[in-house]
Each structure stands twice: as structure tokens, then as C-alpha cells.
Amino acid sequence: MSGHGTPIPMTSAKCGPLTGTADVPGDKSISHRALILGAMAVGETRITGLLEGEDVLDTARAMRAFGAEVTDHGSGAWSVHGVGVGGFAEPAAVIDCGNSGTGVRLIMGAMATCPISATFTGDASLNKRPMARVTDPLALFGARSYGRSGGRLPMTIIGAADPVPVRYATPVPSAQVKSAVLLAGLNAPGETVVIEREATRDHSERMLAGFGATVHTEDTREGRVITLIGQPELRPQVIEVPRDPSSAAFPVCAALIVPGSDVLVPNIGLNPTRAGLFTTLREMGADLSYENAREEGGEPVADLRARFSPDLKGIEVDPARAASMIDEYPALSVVAAFADGTTMMRGVAELRVKESDRIEAMATGLRANGVTVDDGPDWWSVQGRGHGGVPGSATCASHLDHRIAMSFLILGMAANAPVAVDDGGPIATSFPIFEPLMERLGAQITRSAS
Structure with a gap:
């Protein structure tokens, strides 16, 4: 069952060239943070391009x-009248975060140093995911879970009535954990410090600074040290959300494997802590170029052009790059299936605790479609079959995971026989326009009765 309703089986068939412009949605990570920090500011924050x-x-x-007063003005334009740092009211009902691990973990951090209680739940997938990685550091502030x-x-x-500042070294590379601790530190006195052995996406640090918080980042022998001065008054902002590189991965990867394709994906955020996939694809020989490079709202942005790449x-894949592309490995594994030779991906244990065990889900589905995959606790490898070499024909389980569903649908666009997913419903959690966008480019995706 989909976490958002009746399952929606989908099938993707081999198609002609994918061509045109792919206007993917706003960045999910930045959209979450814009709403949360807007709610913690004093005054009205205005957001355009929000992922809906x-x-x-x-x-x-x-x-x-x-x-907070949160208003949808239409076409991705929203406003948030915040309540200030430490100003959250106690919710009257359970907070349902659906399928979003990012949402629930960041919100837990934001409320953990307020003298209130809140109960969180989610869909079947989210309710299986580990939260101790966030609640353990939040307990250091004085919160109980x-x-x-x-x-x-x-x-x-149960939020801390008298929070204390924290110094915390993250045990695993996780932007969600880092961000939860920094958001909790906003309402704690003094300095809250997060130490990352491996740098993760830095949207929280950039946006905190934009809202007026004092945040210092330093690379040391310990790793990346982020220091936040607590109890600031956050200033409302005007935020233009760049397009999501994780969503862009799907039309980009599809264009690389479908003969004759030429797809432009405009206004993509190319934050160095998020752009690892595109670097990796170019190392594989992908015809992928950046056009009109610029900066918007403190984030590097460019237009991506992806063309069919038969060789x-x-x-x-450099394991040090894993944190910068952790959500893109499923799509990368599809491209790897059409490459010559083996693609090895190491240092990716985090994939096993996402919306699904993404290594297991992709390995099982790729094998069913005729691709050889080996895997271990924190690695996997895909033995490529070259251009035109993937048989296809299998139905794959999406495991309530939007990225698994989209990955197998792009596999079907270049495989020799159609590829199906048992439930494409979860795609709406991050990329609600995926089907019409891909169909406008030339893809053939059909729905069938469950």
C-alpha cells in the first residue's frame, strides 16, 4: 500500500529521443528549511518556487x-509569519510528517528546546525509520523522547524547559542530524557546536546565516566544525528556491541512456555539497554540460544540458563524494546498468536506512531486469550491460520509496522490454509533476489498475 492512498502501478516502455526543457520542482531540502526557519523568524518570510x-x-x-501563519498564494509562492526562536506553541494534535525523514527530524530539532510537547507519526515507511540518531543528541539539550x-x-x-548548549560529533554523515542539532541550538544559550568527520549538504548553515544567525564553519583535524551562537532574533527573508538537483537526476539520467536525447534542465542548484552525481556522471563519460552559471540566494545555480551518451x-565512485549524492545513487545505478564495465559504489551504508533499504530495493529490481548486482553492508556494484543491453520486462517493488519508483521508470525508457513498478504513488512526495514532465519530453509512462 502507498503511504498516501491506493497503490498506483506504473509501467515505462522504451521510447524515442527525450527532448525539450525539463522544469523540475523546487529543491526539497531548501523548501523544508525555508518553512521551518520562516516559522522561527519574527515577521513575514516570503518564498517563491517552493516544492509543493x-x-x-x-x-x-x-x-x-x-x-506560525503559513499561507499558500499559488504557483509556488508562500508566506510564513513566524513566532520567533523559542516561540512555538504546543500542537493540539499529532504531527503527521507523511513520508518525510527530513521533515520530521528537522522539526524535532526545532521544537526540542521549546518548553512544549509534540507527538510525531508518519506513513508506514517513515514509521520504520530510526529516529535515535536525532533524539540522542537532542537529549543532550535536555529534551526527552x-x-x-x-x-x-x-x-x-518533550522539549527542554531550560536547554543547555551542546557540542556534538555526528557518528554518521547526515545533514538531517546536523541540521536538527543546529535548529535545537537556536534556543539554547551560548555556543552549540556540531563536528562532522565528513562534510554534508550545508543548506542549513547557509540559510541560518541568511536569517541572521551567527554561524561559523571551520575545517580542522577533527573534521568540519560548525559553531552556532544561540538565542538570536531571526530576521524574515525573501527566498527564491532553486530547482532540486535530486529531482533533476531523473530527466538527466534518462537523457543519457535514451538514444538521440537532448534535455535542458534549467535553474538547478549546484551547491558543492549536493552536486556529486553530476561530477560522477561526467567521470563516466556523460555528455553533461553546465550553462549560464550564476548565484541565486547564496546558492550556485546553472542550467544543465544532458545528451545521449552511448559510450x-x-x-x-569516490566514497568521499557519497554525502553529496546520497539520494542519487538509485538513479546512478540505472545509468551504470547501461555503461560498459562495473560501477562500484562504496561508503553508502546510509542508503540502507532511507525511505527503504535502497541498496536492497535497487539490487533486487535490477537483477530481475537482467542486470548483475553485488552488494554488501555499505557497498554495491553494478555490472553494466552497455548501450541497448538491459533486457527489462520485470515488475519492481517501490517499497513506498519515491526515488526507487522513479529510478525503475527511467530504466524502462531504455530497456528492451517495459519495466513496471508496483506503486508509483509515493512519487508525489517529492516530484508530483514527474509523469507529465517526462511525457512532455517523450517518455511513455502508463498507469494500470491495482
Whole structure:
């Protein structure tokens, strides 16, 4: 079952060239943070280009529940009248974060140093995901959490009435954990410090600074050290959300493997902590270029042009790049299936605790479609079959995971026989216009009765 309703089986068939412009939605990570920090500012924050997928809409509803005035003005334009740092009200009902691990973990951090309680839940997929990685550092501030065994949702957080600042070294590379600690540190006195052995996406640090918080980042022998001065008054902002590189991955990767394709994906955020996929694809021999490079709202942006690349080569992906492309490995594995040689992906244990075990889900589906895959606890490899060499024909389980569903649908666009997914419904959580956008480019995606 889909976490958002009746399953929606989908099938993707081999198609002609994908051509045209792919206007993908706004960046999901930045959209979540814009709503949350807008709710913690004093005054009106205005946002354009907000991703209006289910994950972000759930965060908007949560901010209303905590007392902020959140208004949808149409066409991706929103406003948030914030309540100030430490000003969250206690919600009257359970906070349902749907499928969003980012949403629930960031919101937990934002409320953990307020003297209130809140109960969180989600869909079947989210309720299986571990929350201790966030609740453990939040406990250092003085917050308490009560959830199901294994630190899983539903879970009640009792915020710290007298929070203390924290110095915390993240045990795994996770922008969600880092961001939750920094958001909690906003309402703690003194300096809250997060130490990352491996740098992760830095949208939170950039946006916190934009809202007026004092944030210092330094690379040391310990790793990347981020220091936040607590109890600022955040200033409302005007935010233009760049397009999501994680969503751009799908039309880009599809264009690389479908003969004759030439697709332009405009206004993509190319934050160095997010652009690892595009670097990796170019190392594989992809015809992928950046046009009109510029900066918008403190984030590097460019237009991406992706063309069919018949001579892709398997490579060893730099493990140090994993944090910058962790959500893109499923799509990368599809491109790897059409490359010559083996693509090895190491240091990706985080994939096993996403919306699904993404290594297991992709390995199982690729094998069913005739591709050889090997995997271990924190690695996997795809033995490419070259251009035109993927048989296809299988139905793959999406496991309530939007990125798994979209990855197998782009596989079907270049495989020799159609590829189906048992439920494409979760795609709406991050990329609600995926089907019409891909169909306008020339893809053939059909729905069937469940």
C-alpha cells in the first residue's frame, strides 16, 4: 500500500529521443528549511518556487500546528509569519510528517528546546525509520523522547524547559542530524557546536546565516566544525528556491541512456555539497554540460544540458563524494546498468536506512531486469550491460520509496522490454509533476489498475 492512498502501478516502455526543457520542482531540502526557519523568524518570510510535494506540504502543516501563519498564494509562492526562536506553541494534535525523514527530524530539532510537547507519526515507511540518531543528541539539550522500540515513530518529544548548549560529533554523515542539532541550538544559550568527520549538504548553515544567525564553519583535524551562537532574533527573508538537483537526476539520467536525447534542465542548484552525481556522471563519460552559471540566494545555480551518451564507462565512485549524492545513487545505478564495465559504489551504508533499504530495493529490481548486482553492508556494484543491453520486462517493488519508483521508470525508457513498478504513488512526495514532465519530453509512462 502507498503511504498516501491506493497503490498506483506504473509501467515505462522504451521510447524515442527525450527532448525539450525539463522544469523540475523546487529543491526539497531548501523548501523544508525555508518553512521551518520562516516559522522561527519574527515577521513575514516570503518564498517563491517552493516544492509543493507531499513531504513539504506536511512540513507546512506542521508549522501551522506550532503556531506560525503559513499561507499558500499559488504557483509556488508562500508566506510564513513566524513566532520567533523559542516561540512555538504546543500542537493540539499529532504531527503527521507523511513520508518525510527530513521533515520530521528537522522539526524535532526545532521544537526540542521549546518548553512544549509534540507527538510525531508518519506513513508506514517513515514509521520504520530510526529516529535515535536525532533524539540522542537532542537529549543532550535536555529534551526527552518516548517512542516505539528501536527509537521509531510514533514518538513524543518533550522539549527542554531550560536547554543547555551542546557540542556534538555526528557518528554518521547526515545533514538531517546536523541540521536538527543546529535548529535545537537556536534556543539554547551560548555556543552549540556540531563536528562532522565528513562534510554534508550545508543548506542549513547557509540559510541560518541568511536569517541572521551567527554561524561559523571551520575545517580542522577533527573534521568540519560548525559553531552556532544561540538565542538570536531571526530576521524574515525573501527566498527564491532553486530547482532540486535530486529531482533533476531523473530527466538527466534518462537523457543519457535514451538514444538521440537532448534535455535542458534549467535553474538547478549546484551547491558543492549536493552536486556529486553530476561530477560522477561526467567521470563516466556523460555528455553533461553546465550553462549560464550564476548565484541565486547564496546558492550556485546553472542550467544543465544532458545528451545521449552511448559510450558510458563503469567507474569506482569516490566514497568521499557519497554525502553529496546520497539520494542519487538509485538513479546512478540505472545509468551504470547501461555503461560498459562495473560501477562500484562504496561508503553508502546510509542508503540502507532511507525511505527503504535502497541498496536492497535497487539490487533486487535490477537483477530481475537482467542486470548483475553485488552488494554488501555499505557497498554495491553494478555490472553494466552497455548501450541497448538491459533486457527489462520485470515488475519492481517501490517499497513506498519515491526515488526507487522513479529510478525503475527511467530504466524502462531504455530497456528492451517495459519495466513496471508496483506503486508509483509515493512519487508525489517529492516530484508530483514527474509523469507529465517526462511525457512532455517523450517518455511513455502508463498507469494500470491495482
